[in-house]
Amino acid sequence: MPHESAMSAGGLRDAANAVPPRGGAAASARPGGDHALAILDVSRTFAGMRGSAPTQALLPTSLAVADNDFITILGPSGCGKSTLLRIVAGLDVPTTGEVRLDGRPVRGPGADRGMVFQSYTLFPWLTVEENICFGLREKGIARARQAQIAAHYVATVGLAGFERHYPKMLSGGMQQRTAIARALANEPRILLLDEPFGALDNQTRALMQELLLAIWERERKTVLFVTHDIEEAIFMANRVVVMTARPGRIKAEVAVPFPHPRHYTVKTSPAFSDLKARLTEEIRVEALKSA
Ligand code: ADP
Ligand code: MG
Numbered sequence: 001m002p003h004e005s006a007m008s009a010g011g012l013r014d015a016a017n018a019v020p021p022r023g024g025a026a027a028s029a030r031p032g033g034d035h036a037l038a039i040l041d042v043s044r045t046f047a048g049m050r051g052s053a054p055t056q057a058l059l060p061t062s063l064a065v066a067d068n069d070f071i072t073i074l075g076p077s078g079c080g081k082s083t084l085l086r087i088v089a090g091l092d093v094p095t096t097g098e099v100r101l102d103g104r105p106v107r108g109p110g111a112d113r114g115m116v117f118q119s120y121t122l123f124p125w126l127t128v129e130e131n132i133c134f135g136l137r138e139k140g141i142a143r144a145r146q147a148q149i150a151a152h153y154v155a156t157v158g159l160a161g162f163e164r165h166y167p168k169m170l171s172g173g174m175q176q177r178t179a180i181a182r183a184l185a186n187e188p189r190i191l192l193l194d195e196p197f198g199a200l201d202n203q204t205r206a207l208m209q210e211l212l213l214a215i216w217e218r219e220r221k222t223v224l225f226v227t228h229d230i231e232e233a234i235f236m237a238n239r240v241v242v243m244t245a246r247p248g249r250i251k252a253e254v255a256v257p258f259p260h261p262r263h264y265t266v267k268t269s270p271a272f273s274d275l276k277a278r279l280t281e282e283i284r285v286e287a288l289k290s291a
Contacts, residue, residue, distance in 0.1 A: 036222050037065035037088065037190055041097035044083050057083045059249040060097060063241060065190065070216055070223045072233040074279065075243030076287045081226040084248070085194050088224065089115050101189060111135060114183030118195040120175045122167040128178050129154065129163040135186040153181035156215060173204040180212065184221075193225045197232070209235055210264055217260050230279050235267060242282050245290035252282060 041060040048054045058080040065071055075081050086092040088099050090109040099106040101113070122131045132150045141149075154160055157177040167175055176196055183191055196212075197205040213236055216223060227233050233240045234256055242252040256275070258266050266272055 035064040036067045036069075036102060037063075037224070038100040038103075039063040039065075039084070039088065039097070040100065042084065042087055042094040042099060043096045044080065044087065044092065045095045056247040058094075059247045061249050062097075063250060065222060065224060067222055068220045069239065070213075070221075070237050071225065071239050071241055072237040073224065073226045073241045073243060074230065074233040074283065075228065075248055076245055076283060076290055077228055078290060079243045079246050079286065080248030081228075081243060082194050085192050085224065085226050088190075089113050089192050091115075111139065111186050112189040114186055114188030114191045116176070116179045116183050116191070116193045116196045118198040120167065120172065120179070120199075122175055122178055122182070124167050127164050127166055128159060128170070128181075131167070131178055132181045132185050134182060139186075149185050150181075153185045156184065157181045157211065171204070172200050173208055176200065176208060177211070180215075184215070184219075190222045190224060193223065195227055196225075198227070198229075205232075206264065212236070213262055217262075228283075230276055230283060231267060234272060234275050234279065235262070235264075240279065242279065243286070245286040251286075254279065 040062055042058065042062070043056075043060045044058040046055040046057055061084060063071075073081050073084065083092065087094050088106065090106050090113065106113075123134065126134065129147075129150045132153055133146045136146045136149060150163070154163055157180055159174060159177055159181065162170065162174065167178070170178065180196070193212075197208045200208060209232060215221070223236075225233075225236055227236075237256050240254045240256060241250055242254065243249065244251045254275070258269075258272070
């Protein structure tokens with residue numbers, strides 16, 4: 001089994017394409033076409049500690065996410081991206097407003113939202129396979145079925161041969177692949193990723209972007225992906241949502257016109273550079289404001 005740094009991006013794509021999708025692309029199509037996720041005037045103010053002033057992290061923010069959307073939320077550090085994502089995940093509660101998933105208000109964490117964080121969050125005492133099966137076991141799914149599902153997602157993220165490895169035996173990229181497989185295995189309604197590749201070296205990061213994009217292109221997930229990396233935001237998304245400096249709000253939504261399947265070479269195209277220049281300007285203004 002080659003180490004991941006020796007794997008070509010093509011190899012990763014092949015890995016992602018190796019197994020037929022479970023559920024199929026049509027599974028996410030819903031009659032009515034309403035938004036899968038609605039963020040409605042969500043704001044968040046954190047109470048000050050011991051008499052200090054409260055922190056307004058997020059101004060009232062609204063965002064509609066449709067089925068099969070791949071939306072990246074781009075903003076300078078500290079603008080409230082993680083706060084917004086944590087509220088969608090049900091890990092934090094908004095000060096005002098609400099989040100609705102398929103029309104139902106979010107009241108806490110749930111298996112309908114799969115979360116992947118920047119920091120490695122695998123259970124260190126469980127193997128790759130056991131980590132992937134964690135949510136399935138909680139749901140009481142039969143062991144044989146768990147193994148089937150795990151095998152599918154191990155192949156999807158290109159980790160065949162590493163099923164019995166423990167997290168500490170894996171590179172950062174492989175740990176994040178396991179985390180993605182674990183999130184996907186629960187078949188969440190929406191996948192929430194908070195700078196999932198932020199701790200990886202540039203080469204691994206680029207390969208992971210391609211891997212996740214290939215999974216999305218094949219299985220048509222609905223994705224909300226937070227990043228402060230402009231190139232990553234453009235490459236991954238069909239829509240980039242740009243946030244202001246703290247207190248954050250959405251200042252622009254930019255459609256990304258590049259067709260799928262999207263190849264990494266699009267990053268060097270003139271149209272990509274134009275979009276990157278435009279977003280760089282937007283973010284620079286915000287970074288200056290917060291500096
Ligand atoms: P980002 O993810 O965009 O870098 P965050 O959402 O993590 O930003 O944070 C936005 C702001 O809210 C920051 O000023 C941060 O210090 C503050 N903040 C985040 N979480 C808490 C918390 N639990 N208590 C107090 N302040 C917080
Ligand atoms: Mg953050």
